[in-house]
Amino acid sequence: MNKSVQSARKILLLIGTLAGLSIGPAAMAQDQTVGDGVFTADQVSAGQAVYDAQCKNCHNMRFYRDTLRSWNNQPLLYLWENIMGTMPADNPGSLMYEEYTDVIAYILHENGFPAGEATLDPDNGMDKIKILAP
């Protein structure tokens, strides 16, 4: 085999490897977003009750839309932790973990993101879900 055939093969191999990486299952697993059905419809309806009772007085949905925009590309877990640590502003941390999770599902759903099969769970993969601007 001559040298130029050899290097052409190397280049083809490299292109193949790069193409494989960008569409491979590993890359997709890391790129999960709030648009991928990461909460259930049950969480949305439970979250609405929490929202109406605990959050509605101080913020409207436009506020959450702006919040999601400013958190674009951040892990969803960070927003969960932030809300849990600071909200409701008059009684931070007063809700159950599950209620904070449900209220986030509701807020995401109200901003156009779909419910799906997966249950949103702060102990299970929420650090790998990226927030998108609605």
Ligand code: HEC
């Ligand atoms: C007593 C009023 C009050 C209540 C009730 C309340 N908040 Fe807030 N919230 C605030 C204030 C004040 C801020 C900070 C100032 C601002 O950005 O408007 C804030 C900020 C936030 C932010 C922005 C965080 C950031 O860093 O971008 C989010 C998200 C949020 N609240 C969610 C919630 C949720 C969810 C609930 C219900 C569980 C809730 N809030 C209940 C007053 C309240």
